[in-house]
Amino acid sequence: MAKGKSKKKKIIILAVVFLVIAIATVGATTAFRNKKEGVSVDILTLTKGGITVTVPANGVLEEIEKHTIFTETTTKVLSIEVKEGDYVQKGQMLAMLDTKDLGNQLAIKRNLLEMDKIDLAKLEVAREETIDENNRRVEGSLRTIEDTKKTLMRNTELYNHGAISKEEFEASERAYEDAKRAYGEAAKTSDIMAFDIEKMKKKIEITKLEIADMEREVQKQEDKIISPIEGMVTAINLEEGGFTNPTNPSFIISNIEDLAIEINVSEYDIAKVEVGQEVEIETDALSGTTFKGFVERVAPVAKRLATGQTTETVIPVTIKVKENHELLKPGFSVKTKIISQQKEDVLVIPFDAIILEQNGAKIVFVVREDILHKVEVQTGIESDFDIEIIRGLEVGDKIVLNPSMTLTEGMKVIVNERQQKEK
Numbered sequence: 001m002a003k004g005k006s007k008k009k010k011i012i013i014l015a016v017v018f019l020v021i022a023i024a025t026v027g028a029t030t031a032f033r034n035k036k037e038g039v040s041v042d043i044l045t046l047t048k049g050g051i052t053v054t055v056p057a058n059g060v061l062e063e064i065e066k067h068t069i070f071t072e073t074t075t076k077v078l079s080i081e082v083k084e085g086d087y088v089q090k091g092q093m094l095a096m097l098d099t100k101d102l103g104n105q106l107a108i109k110r111n112l113l114e115m116d117k118i119d120l121a122k123l124e125v126a127r128e129e130t131i132d133e134n135n136r137r138v139e140g141s142l143r144t145i146e147d148t149k150k151t152l153m154r155n156t157e158l159y160n161h162g163a164i165s166k167e168e169f170e171a172s173e174r175a176y177e178d179a180k181r182a183y184g185e186a187a188k189t190s191d192i193m194a195f196d197i198e199k200m201k202k203k204i205e206i207t208k209l210e211i212a213d214m215e216r217e218v219q220k221q222e223d224k225i226i227s228p229i230e231g232m233v234t235a236i237n238l239e240e241g242g243f244t245n246p247t248n249p250s251f252i253i254s255n256i257e258d259l260a261i262e263i264n265v266s267e268y269d270i271a272k273v274e275v276g277q278e279v280e281i282e283t284d285a286l287s288g289t290t291f292k293g294f295v296e297r298v299a300p301v302a303k304r305l306a307t308g309q310t311t312e313t314v315i316p317v318t319i320k321v322k323e324n325h326e327l328l329k330p331g332f333s334v335k336t337k338i339i340s341q342q343k344e345d346v347l348v349i350p351f352d353a354i355i356l357e358q359n360g361a362k363i364v365f366v367v368r369e370d371i372l373h374k375v376e377v378q379t380g381i382e383s384d385f386d387i388e389i390i391r392g393l394e395v396g397d398k399i400v401l402n403p404s405m406t407l408t409e410g411m412k413v414i415v416n417e418r419q420q421k422e423k
Contacts, residue, residue, distance in 0.1 A: 038370060038411075038412035038413045038414040039406075039407070039411060039412070039413050039414065040413070040414045040416060041365075041367070041372075041400045041401075041403070041407070041413045041414070041415060041416065042400070042401040042402065042415075042416045042417075042418055043367055043398045043399060043400055043401065043415045043416065043417050043418070044349070044350075044353070044398070044399055044401055044417070044418050045396060045397070045398050045417060046347055046349065046393060046394070046395055046396060046397045046398075046399060047395060048345050048346060048347060048348075048395060049344075049345075049346070049348050050342070050343060050344040050345070050346070050348070051342070051343050051346060051348045051381060051383050051386055051387075051388050052339060052341070052342045052383055053272065053339075053340040053341040053342070053381050053382065053383050054280075054337040054338060054339060054340060054383070054384075055265060055269045055272050055273055055337070055338040055340055056335065056336065056337050056338075057263035057264065057265055057317075057335075057336050057338070058263065058333065058334070058335055058336070059261040059262055059263040059319070059333075059334055059336060060261065060262070060331060060332065060333055060334065061259050061260075061261055061283075061321070061328060061329065061330050061331060061332045061334055062259065062260055062261065062262065062330055062331075063234075063254040063255055063256055063258065063259060063260075063330045064255065064258045064259065064260045064320070065229065065231070065254070065255040065258055066234075066252060066253070066254045066255070067227075067228050067229050067231075067252070067253045067254075068249035068251075068252050069094070069225060069227075069228065069249055069250050069251040069252070069253065070246060070247075070248075070249055070250065071097075071222075071225065071244040071245075071246055071250055072217070072246060073217045073244070073246065074243050074244055074245065074246060075097045075098065075099065075243065075244045076097065076098040076241070076242075076243055077095055077096075077097060077098070077238050077239065077240055077241065077242050077243065077244060078095075078096040078097060078098050078240070079095065079096045079240055080094070080095045080236065080238055080239075080240055081093050081094055081095060081096070082094050082095075082233050082236070083233065083236070084233050084234065084235065084236055085232065085233065086232070086233045087230075087231070087232050087233075088227045088230065088231065088232075088233060088253065089227070089230050090227060090228065090229050090230045091226055091227065092226070092227045093224050093225070093226060093227075094224075094225045094226065094227055094233070094250075094251050095224065095225040095238060095250065095251075096223065096224055097222065097223050097224060097225065097244070098223075099222075099223045105214065106211065106214045106215065109207065109210060109211050109214060110211060112207060113204065113207045113208065113211060116200060116203055116204045116207060117204060119200060120197065120200045120201065120204060123193070123196055123197050123200060124197060126193070127193045127194070127197060137182075138183065141179060141182045141183035142183060144179040144182065144183075145176070145179040145180055145183055147179075148172070148175045148176040148178075148179045149176055149179075151172050151175065151176075152172045152173060152175070152176045155168060155169050155172040156169065156172075225250055225251065227251070227253050228253070229253055229255065230255070231253045231254050231255040231256065232253070232254055232255075232256050233251060233252075233253060234252050234253070234254045234256075234330070235249070235251065235252035236250075236251055237249060237250055237251070238250050238251075254330060256328075256329070256330055257324045259320075259321040259324075259328060259330065260296065260318055260319060260320050260321065261281070261293070261318070261319040261321070261334055261336060262316060262317075262318055262319075263316070263317050263319060263336055264303075264305060264314035264315070264316055264317070265314060265315050265316075265317050265338075266312065266313075266314055267302060267312075267313040267314065267315065270298070270315045272338070272340035272341070273295060273298060273315075273317060273338055273340065274295065274298070274340075275295050275296065275297065275298060276294060276295060277294060277295045277338050277339055277340060278292065278293075278294055278338075278339040279292070279293040279294055279295060279319050279336050279337065279338050279339065280292070280293075280336065280337045280339065281293050281319070281321065281334050281335070281336050282334065282335045282336075283328075283332045283333065283334045283335070284333065285327070285329075285332050285333075286325070286327055286328070289325075291321060291322070291323060291325065291328070292321075292322040292323055293319045293320055293321045293322050293336070294319070294320055294322060295317060295318075295319060295338060296318045296319060296320040297317070297318040298315065298317050298318075299315050299316040299317065299318075301315075302314065302315045303315075303316065317338075319336055319338075341381050343380075343381065343388060346380070346388050346389075347388065347389040347393055347394070347395070348386045348387070348388055348389070349364070349386065349387060349389055349393070349399060350385060350386055350387075350401060351382075351385060351386065351387055352401060352402050353399050353400065353401050353402070353403070354377070354379075354387065355403055361376050362376065362377050362378075362379060363375065363376055363377070364377050364392070364393065364399050364400070365399065365400035365403050365407055366393070366397050366398060366399055366400075367398040367399075367400060367413060367415055368398070370412055370413055370414070370415065371410060371411070371412060371413070372400070372407055372408065372409060372410065372411045372412075372413055373409065373410075374409045375392050375393065375397075376392055377389050377390075377391065377392030377393055378390045378391040378392060398415065398417070400413075401418065
């Protein structure tokens with residue numbers, strides 16, 4: 001049994017040895033063939049072209065000039081003379097208002113004030129007429145208190161000596177209490193009249209203030225709403241028969257021929273952006289059409305913008321649309337590309353043709369007579385996929401695309417040429 005197992009192990013070991021020898025043989029044969037025939041590589045013959053560095057961003061078309069029209073008072077709307085989408089001139093009437101309603105309210109308030117003044121005069125006359133009588137009642141009540149008090153003191157002494165009955169004593173007590181109660185009521189009547197007069201005076205003062213406010217509103221109130229600019233009616237927040245709301249704009253008038261886009265540029269790209277740079281603008285609403293614009297403003301301060309679970313630092317940039325198009329509308333979503341740098345008639349190669357060595361040198365493999373040569377290059381501006389070559393290469397050089405790590409100086413290659421795309 002042990003012998004059988006030993007034979008199996010030897011067979012497995014021999015099989016592994018033969019497999020390793022076979023692989024090594026194939027590898028050596030392939031390496032020899034490659035060395036003799038050459039490694040297949042994709043190459044590109046250099047010509048001069050253009051390169052453009054862009055900063056892309058998305059935004060929304062907005063009107064530069066937009067007026068929100070408010071009324072200063074709450075006024076009834078008689079008629080609305082325009083509709084959304086109408087183009088209006090500066091000074092054109094937008095709505096008619098009913099100013100009579102506030103005038104009527106003011107007249108009613110003034111009448112109420114006169115009635116309150118009459119009531120106050122009546123109260124003051126009544127108080128004058130009754131004040132003497134009331135004073136007499138108070139004085140009489142005080143005398144009664146003094147008399148009943150003396151009687152009570154005398155009866156208390158008599159009652160303690162058994163000279164009068166209990167009923168007579170209690171009667172004198174009740175007389176004294178009644179006298180005090182009568183005095184209190186007389187004094188209270190005088191206080192109530194004084195309170196009523198002061199209350200009426202305060203009411204009159206409040207009414208006067210309300211009338212003053214209404215008079216100011218009447219002076220400010222207009223019987224029509226006028227457009228302050230030439231432009232399109234983009235919003236109406238009124239209804240005929242309803243009322244204006246001083247806190248809500250009645251109309252919004254926009255100059256839709258003067259449009260801008262507010263975009264946010266990452267802090268990592270903002271160094272590429274300057275005022276005056278050209279901008280290409282596209283919108284899905286007008287597919288296939290590119291509009292021109294320029295960078296009008298770069299905000300002096302950055303802001304934090306939440307994107308999902310993270311935040312990023314961005315700088316607001318304003319782009320002004322150069323050319324008007326009747327189909328361009330405020331509110332359209334747009335894609336913009338700021339032309340940061342642009343060069344023509346320069347050497348441009350794909351990014352993937354460059355190898356970055358450990359010492360920082362940028363290397364390109366150039367094929368001359370089917371032999372690889374390592375060439376160090378100096379680069380210029382970079383686009384999304386291409387890079388400018390300033391030094392190291394020249395027109396007509398054949399460079400290797402996507403070079404593998406196995407390529408070496410002096411290696412023989414078989415070339416597959418690709419055409420350089422127009423930039």
